[in-house]
Structures are given as structure tokens and as C-alpha cells.
Amino acid sequence: MKGSLMVLIGILAVALASAVAAAGTTGERVVPAVFVLGDSTLDRSPVAYLVLKSRNYLIPSALTRGVSYASAGAGILDSTNAGENIPLSKQVHYFASTKTEMESAWGTRKVSALLANSFFLLSIGSNDLFQSKPKTPADVVALYTNLVSNYSAAITDLYGMGARKFGIINMGPVGCVPRVRVLNATGACNDGMNRMAVGFSSAVKSGLAALAPTLPGFAYSLADSFAATNDVFANPQSLGMCFCSMI
Numbered sequence: 001m002k003g004s005l006m007v008l009i010g011i012l013a014v015a016l017a018s019a020v021a022a023a024g025t026t027g028e029r030v031v032p033a034v035f036v037l038g039d040s041t042l043d044r045s046p047v048a049y050l051v052l053k054s055r056n057y058l059i060p061s062a063l064t065r066g067v068s069y070a071s072a073g074a075g076i077l078d079s080t081n082a083g084e085n086i087p088l089s090k091q092v093h094y095f096a097s098t099k100t101e102m103e104s105a106w107g108t109r110k111v112s113a114l115l116a117n118s119f120f121l122l123s124i125g126s127n128d129l130f131q132s133k134p135k136t137p138a139d140v141v142a143l144y145t146n147l148v149s150n151y152s153a154a155i156t157d158l159y160g161m162g163a164r165k166f167g168i169i170n171m172g173p174v175g176c177v178p179r180v181r182v183l184n185a186t187g188a189c190n191d192g193m194n195r196m197a198v199g200f201s202s203a204v205k206s207g208l209a210a211l212a213p214t215l216p217g218f219a220y221s222l223a224d225s226f227a228a229t230n231d232v233f234a235n236p237q238s239l240g241m242c243f244c245s246m247i
Contacts, residue, residue, distance in 0.1 A: 115162035123169035
């Protein structure tokens with residue numbers, strides 16, 4: 001398993017976003033736009049916020065296709081890789097700014113309808129785990145609690161601005177990414193980090209289940225990237241892939 005796990009998950013996530021936004025067999029889109037927030041697993045599609053701003057094309061894209069606010073290295077916590085990325089809280093702030101500009105161009109009622117029918121895709125948290133150094137089980141619980149609290153707050157803020165349809169991609173086996181495996185003399189995965197990833201994903205699942213009843217009209221799907229990635233590693237040929245070594 002020499003390939004980059006994050007690249008794999010990124011490909012799957014981008015494919016999901018593209019499929020949701022693409023025209024169906026009837027020629028109509030499944031949703032009017034896709035808005036993406038997260039880290040490097042999702043920073044390829046749709047076009048990035050800062051790029052659209054620099055080209056003066058933010059609002060046309062937001063109204064017709066969507067925007068990506070995802071940033072490589074970003075975390076749920078502002079302190080994660082601070083100063084080197086756009087953290088989740090700022091991504092939400094950028095979306096709020098985008099919404100204000102959309103309303104100025106198109107009107108509040110039309111924008112509200114568009115956002116209610118758009119798809120919000122999120123995938124984030126692995127960088128927070130890379131940066132954390134919990135020493136006891138209590139530290140791990142405290143970390144999960146802090147992360148889920150901030151994650152839930154971001155989702156609630158998006159909901160408050162009109163988002164209703166969410167796709168949440170949980171954490172994959174981060175203990176198997178190259179940056180972790182290279183630290184092991186045998187090149188093996190870090191089972192401890194993978195256990196933390198599973199624990200975090202379980203905490204997110206519970207957090208979403210608790211959050212949903214408090215947000216009328218809130219709909220979400222939780223993708224299990226950990227299981228999906230392990231399935232690909234176990235049987236890559238089923239997807240036309242192989243684990244190839246470069247000589």
C-alpha cells in the first residue's frame with residue numbers, strides 16, 4: 001500500500017461532488033450547486049474561492065455551479081497548522097461573505113431557494129489528529145469532544161445561512177498515509193492513529209445524530225471512507241487499480 005491514501009480519498013470525494021453537480025439523463029442537474037469545505041481531500045473541485053475572487057467570477061460560479069473553500073492543511077481547530085491554511089471557521093466565514101454577495105446580485109429569496117437545494121460537502125479532521133499528542137484516554141476523549149463541538153458549530157452556522165443538504169466524509173485510515181508510514185522502520189501503518197481515526201469518526205456520527213433533531217429540514221449522509229479505502233486496498237482489481245512499485 002504505497003499509494004497516497006489522501007489522494008485516493010480526494011479522487012473519490014471529487015468524483016462524488018462532480019456527479020452530484022453534473023447533468024442527469026434528463027439534462028437537469030441533481031442540485032443547482034455544490035459548496036465544498038474541508039482539507040486537501042476536497043481542495044480540487046469545484047473551483048477554489050480565492051481563485052474565483054481573483055478572476056472576479058465568484059458570484060457567477062456560486063449561482064450556477066458552486067465554490068470550494070477547502071484548504072490543504074486545514075483543520076477543524078484554528079490552531080491546526082495555524083497561519084498555513086484556511087481553517088474551517090474561516091471557510092464558513094468566506095461562505096457567509098459569498099452569500100451576502102449572492103443576495104446582492106440575485107435577491108434574498110432566490111438565493112435562499114438555491115442554497116436549500118444545493119449540496120454541502122465536508123471532509124476534515126485528519127490534520128487535527130496529525131497535530132494532536134494525546135497521552136491518556138482522557139486526553140483522547142477531550143480531543144474528540146473539542147473537535148466534534150467545533151465541527152457541529154460550523155455545520156450549524158452553515159444551516160443558519162440556508163444550507164440543508166449535507167454530505168460528510170468521515171476520516172480514513174490516516175495511520176496508513178505515507179507521511180506516517182515513513183516513520184515506521186517496516187513501513188507499516190500506525191495502528192494507534194487508525195484507532196483514533198475510527199474513534200473520531202464514531203464521535204462525529206454520534207454528534208450528527210444528536211444535532212439533526214435540533215435542525216428542522218437538516219438532511220445528511222455520512223460516508224465511511226475508512227471502510228471504503230480498506231475495501232480498495234483489499235481488492236484494488238475490482239476498481240481497475242493495482243499497487244505498483246516504481247523502480
